[in-house]
Each structure stands twice: as structure tokens, then as C-alpha cells.
Amino acid sequence: MTEAGYPKHFVPDADDAGKRLDQFLTAKLPETSRSRVQQLISEGKVLVNGSVEKTSYRLRGDEQITIVAQIVLPPLRAIAEEIALDIVYEDGDLAVINKPAGMMVHAGAGATDDVRNRGTLVNALLHHFQQLSAVSGELRPGIVHRLDKETSGLIIVAKRDEIHRKLATQFAKRQVKKTYLALVHGSVKQDKGTITSSISRDAVRRTRMTTRRSGGREAISHYKVQRRIESKYGKFTMLEVRIDTGRTHQIRVHLSSLGHPVVGDALYGAPREIRGKNTKAISLSRNFLHAAALEFQHPRTAELVQLKRELPSELQKFVAGLNEA
Numbered sequence: 010m011t012e013a014g015y016p017k018h019f020v021p022d023a024d025d026a027g028k029r030l031d032q033f034l035t036a037k038l039p040e041t042s043r044s045r046v047q048q049l050i051s052e053g054k055v056l057v058n059g060s061v062e063k064t065s066y067r068l069r070g071d072e073q074i075t076i077v078a079q080i081v082l083p084p085l086r087a088i089a090e091e092i093a094l095d096i097v098y099e100d101g102d103l104a105v106i107n108k109p110a111g112m113m114v115h116a117g118a119g120a121t122d123d124v125r126n127r128g129t130l131v132n133a134l135l136h137h138f139q140q141l142s143a144v145s146g147e148l149r150p151g152i153v154h155r156l157d158k159e160t161s162g163l164i165i166v167a168k169r170d171e172i173h174r175k176l177a178t179q180f181a182k183r184q185v186k187k188t189y190l191a192l193v194h195g196s197v198k199q200d201k202g203t204i205t206s207s208i209s210r211d212a213v214r215r216t217r218m219t220t221r222r223s224g225g226r227e228a229i230s231h232y233k234v235q236r237r238i239e240s241k242y243g244k245f246t247m248l249e250v251r252i253d254t255g256r257t258h259q260i261r262v263h264l265s266s267l268g269h270p271v272v273g274d275a276l277y278g279a280p281r282e283i284r285g286k287n288t289k290a291i292s293l294s295r296n297f298l299h300a301a302a303l304e305f306q307h308p309r310t311a312e313l314v315q316l317k318r319e320l321p322s323e324l325q326k327f328v329a330g331l332n333e334a
Contacts, residue, residue: 017076026070030057033068034076039215054078086147087116087126092133097316102172102309103165104138106130107318110161110295115149134166141166142173154180154255159273161321162189162300175308180255186304189250189260190235190320192297192328193269194279196244201233204263208256217276218258220266229253230263240331241285245272247328249301260298272297272327293327 019037021028031050035043049055050064056075057066095107108114108130115131126132134141134151141151144167151166153176165185167173179185209225211217219225229252236247246269250260258277264270265277273293275281282290302317320328 015076015078019074019076021068021070021072021074023070025068028068029064030055030062030066030068030074031064034074049076049079087129087131087135087150089135090127090132091136092128094133094137095318096137097163097318098314102169102307103167103176104134105303105314105316106134106164106166108156108161108164108300109321110159110323113158114155114164115152130164138166138168140168142168142170144170144173144177153177154185156300157258157261157296157298159295160189160298160300161295161324163303163316163318164300165303165305172308176305179305179308183253184306186302187252187255187300188302189252190299190301191248191250191260191264192272192324193246193248193264194243194272195246195269196237197232197234197246197248197267197269199234201231204228204230204232204267206263206266208259208262218256218262220262226256227254228256228259228263230260232264238328238331241288242283242291242331243285245331261296274298291327291330293323295323297324297327299324 019034021033025033031043031046034046034055035041038046047064050062053061054077055061056077057072096104097107098105113129115129116126131149131152138151143150145152151168151173153165153167153173156162156164165176167176206220206228207225208218208220208228209222211219212222231251231253232248234246235249238245238247248264252259261271261274261277265274270277270279272279274296282292284290299320301319302315304313304315306312307314
């Protein structure tokens with residue numbers, strides 16, 4: 010009996026001649042890390058013309074390559090790590106954290122087990138709180154919703170399963186109000202607007218999402234201009250963005266679709282370096298996207314919870330630098 014989706018077959022062409030086997034397969038499997046590919050090969054689950062080869066095997070460009078099965082991994086369980094947290098709100102039912110940019114919410118596929126199970130928000134939560142909900146599994150205790158790694162700001166964490174389910178229902182019914190601040194390239198024409206383009210995964214670059222394919226998931230983003238900036242580095246617009254849905258990369262994809270990518274977001278078209286007239290190039294090591302405000306009904310008391318956090322210092326400094334220029 011074969012596993013679903015297996016075997017997988019690949020045929021390298023002349024342009025692939027000379028590439029290592031693991032290098033070739035890593036390029037063909039963008040959601041699988043090179044270490045995972047190497048493990049597949051070393052376990053004999055990759056055949057070249059019907060035979061097992063080493064990871065360092067050099068392709069000729071005409072082989073038949075077959076992946077006969079996937080790696081069966083033991084389930085990961087998140088571990089506690091002593092990592093500082095900015096706890097904005099906490100009671101016996103839930104907490105709200107101001108997540109810094111650069112921190113993943115929870116471990117994900119793609120790196121070695123040790124790397125992908127360290128330094129996440131979940132690791133920090135397990136150290137700070139005695140109890141977290143188990144609804145999302147052992148790898149994501151307490152996690153009700155997510156923020157991208159390079160997005161900072163407010164995120165709700167559930168301590169009890171009942172609270173988690175009630176919060177999830179509020180999100181599903183679009184009752185939770187989430188407001189972001191985003192600095193984008195260019196001058197956005199309209200002072201306010203709504204983007205309703207559906208979102209799906211990019212067919213070629215699998216780490217990206219896109220609005221250009223049919224059949225995507227519904228996504229709704231409302232934006233309002235807060236400020237326009239003209240500098241030696243060009244024009245920029247500070248936007249307040251409120252989202253009704255929570256699709257992967259939603260704000261980043263929607264704003265990029267308008268021709269105004271989020272500053273620092275090279276994945277969706279922003280330049281890695283911003284060059285100005287007669288001045289030194291500048292860059293931002295993260296996306297200029299911050300979850301600035303949350304509003305929701307407390308699942309137990311029914312009281313309205315309203316929380317805000319201003320832009321982190323690195324984003325404030327970036328804007329100040331533009332103004333000086």
C-alpha cells in the first residue's frame with residue numbers, strides 16, 4: 010500500500026547537469042528543507058534510475074528520480090524557554106502579548122527539529138504561564154490566531170480550552186477587531202478604501218500568496234491614510250488597516266496588489282535597499298507592519314477588551330529618518 014501522493018517523479022534536464030541530488034530536490038520541493046531532503050536520500054527513499062545514491066550524487070541531466078515515501082517524524086512537542094515577553098493583558102482565562110518582529114508564533118516545518126522548536130512565542134508562553142489551552146495541539150498550545158514572523162504587535166493567547174473555543178468562534182464570526190499600522194511605498198491615491206481580492210497560494214513561488222489566481226479564499230481589508238511622507242527616498246504612505254478576514258499574508262498581499270508594497274517586504278515587491286537622491290541607502294530588516302490594536306469581547310465576562318500598542322522603536326526611528334531626509 011503506497012502513501013497518498015507517493016511516489017513522486019522528477020526528470021532533470023540539461024540545465025540541471027552537475028547539480029547535487031539534494032540541491033536539485035530541494036529546489037523542486039520548496040516546502041521541504043534541505044536537511045529533510047538529505048534525510049530522505051540517506052533513508053533510501055530517493056531512487057535514481059531505480060538505485061539508491063548519495064546526497065552528493067551529481068546529476069547528468071537525464072535521470073529518472075523517484076521519491077518513494079515521505080519521512081515519518083515523531084510529533085514535535087513545544088518546550089519552555091526563558092524568553093522575555095511584553096504581556097499587555099492577563100487574567101486567569103487569557104493573555105494578550107505584544108510580539109516582537111523576528112519571533113515566530115510557533116514552530117513550523119522547514120528547518121531541523123532543534124531549530125524549528127526554539128525561540129518561538131510558544132516556547133516563551135510555556136515558560137511564563139502555568140496553563141495554556143490544548144485545542145491547537147502540543148506544538149501550538151494557547152495559540153488562537155497568528156502573526157507573521159516579521160510582523161510585530163498584539164496577539165491573543167488562551168489559557169483554557171473553553172476560552173480558546175469561544176475566542177475562535179469570535180474570530181470565525183469576524184467579531185474581533187484587528188487594526189494594523191503599515192508604511193507602504195508610494196503615495197496611495199485614495200484616502201480610504203476596501204480591498205476584496207481573494208487570496209490563494211502562488212503556483213510558482215509557494216512561499217508567496219497571490220490575488221492573481223481564481224478560486225482563492227475570500228479576503229477583506231479596509232485601509233485609511235494616516236499620513237503621507239515625501240522625502241529624499243521617495244514617497245511613502247502610513248496606513249491604518251483593519252481586516253475582516255485573517256488569510257496568510259493578507260495585508261501584505263493586498264497592499265502589494267495595489268502597487269504599494271509594505272516597506273521591508275521584499276517577498277511582495279519592496280526593495281531591499283531604499284536609495285535616495287545624494288544620500289546613503291537605507292533598509293529595514295523587518296516588515297513595516299504592526300498589529301497596533303485589538304478589540305474583542307471577553308469570553309467569560311462578556312466585557313469589551315480594548316488594547317493598543319504603539320509602533321516599536323525600530324519603526325519609529327525609521328519614520329524619523331525619513332522625515333529628516
